[in-house]
Amino acid sequence: MKLWGGRFTRSTDSFTDHFHSSISFDSRMYKEDILGSCAHAEMLGRQGIIPVEDSQLIIKTLKEILDDIEKGNVSFDEKAEDIHMNVETLLISRIGDTGKRLHTGRSRNDQVALDIRMYLKERIVDIKALLKELMTVINNIAEKNISTVMPGYTHLQNAQPVTLAHHVLAYEEMFKRDYARLSDAYKRTNVMPLGSGALAATTYPLDREFVREALGFESITLDSMDGVSDRDFVIELLSALSMIMMHLSRFCEEIIIWNSQQYKFVEMDDAYSTGSSIMPQKKNPDMAELIRGKTGRVYGHLMAMLTVMKGIPLAYNKDMQEDKEGVFDAIDTIKMCLPVFTRMIDTMTINKDNMRRAARRGFMNATDAADWLVKQGVPFRDAHAIIGRLVLYCIEHEKELDELTLEEFKAVSDVFTQDIYRAIDLDTCVNSRTVAGGPSEEYIKGLVELNKKYLAELD
C-alpha cells in the first residue's frame, strides 16, 4: 500500500504511477532529503514530540540508508513516487513502527522545498568556484596582452584600435557581475522552509530555529503558505545561469570569428577542436559552437519555469514538481560549459602579429587624426570632414592614412605638419586613451592588478 493509501480502495494505474513519479530525477537529492530528515527527527526528539530513543534510532538508520545509497546498494522504486517517500519507505522497512514517526509535523510540501534549497545552495557554491577559475584565466590572458593591439569593432566594422587585454577584460566585468548575481541568489535560497507543513504549518511545538541552525540556513521562511509555494529562488538561479550562458555565448561567437581563416587572430588547441568526416583540411571550433548552442537550453529552462509558476494558486500544487528537471539540467550544462570554455581559452594560441596587422588596416586611426586637428584649433565637425575626405582619397588610391605623404595631407588642409604621423601611430592611438576604462597600457595594468585583488578576496 502507498504511504498515503488509507482513503483509497483501488491502486493507481501503473502508467499513471510512471507519469507522476519523480524519483527518476529527484533521487539526486537523496543526501539533502536524509540530512533534512535527520535534523527534523532530532528536533522532534528534543521537543518531546516523539520519544528521544525513537529519534535516535531514526537518525542512526537514516545515516545507514545514506551510506547504502552512496555504496550503490539501494534501488529506488517508482511506485514510491519520489525521493521523500522512497527514503521513508526504506526507513519503515528497516525499523517498522518507529520509522513511521518521522513524518510527524511535516509534509512533503515543506520537505521538498527544503531539499531543493539545500541542493541548490551547494551547486551555487560549485558554480561560483568555476567562475572564479574562468576569471583567473581571463585576467592572466589580459596581463600577457596589455600591449597586444587589435582592431576594435562596432557593427563588426573596423572602428578604433584597442588591445586584447582591454577586450577580454570586458568579459571579466561580465563574469564579475555574474558572480555577484549568484551570491545574491544564494541569499534568497538560504532560507529554511521546514515547519510550513502542507501549507498551514502545524499544531506541534516545532523548533524551527533548531532545524535552521542544524542545516546551516541563514533564516526561516516567515509565512507557511509562501514557504511551500515559493520557487522564486529557482527562477533567480535560472536567470543568473542564463546570463552566464549569454556571456559565454558572446565570447564563443567572437572566438569562432577570430579562429576563422579570414581573421586568424587565435587558433584553438587540437584538444578543443574537431575535424570533418569529409573535408580533410578542417579544424572546427566545435566546443565554442556547442557552448553557444547550449545557451538555448538554459534559456528554455528559465522560460519554462516562469511559465509553470505564472498561474498556480497558493499553496503547493503538483505543477511545482516541474521545477527540478530544468534547473538540474541548467546546472549540469553550466558545470560542463564553464570548465571546457576556461580550458579552451587558456590553451588557444594568440596570433599577436595578425591582430596588430589587422588593426593597421581600415582607417582605425581616423578618429585620432581628427582629434589631432582639433588640438591644432580646428573645430571637430570640420576636422571630421577633412579626415573623411582623406579617407575617400585613400580608398581611391589604396593607401592607409599613415601611408600618405605630407603633401597629400596638405592638399586637403594646410594645418597638417610632420607631427600627424606620430599622432596616428597605432600605439599612440591606444596609449593616449588614458581615461579610466580605456585601453591604454597604463590604465589596463592597474585594472589587471585590481582584478587580482578582487580574485584573491573572493569568498
Ligand code: ARG
Ligand atoms: N515530488 C513532489 C515534488 O517534487 C514532492 C511534493 C509532493 N507533494 C504533494 N502534495 N503531492 O513537488
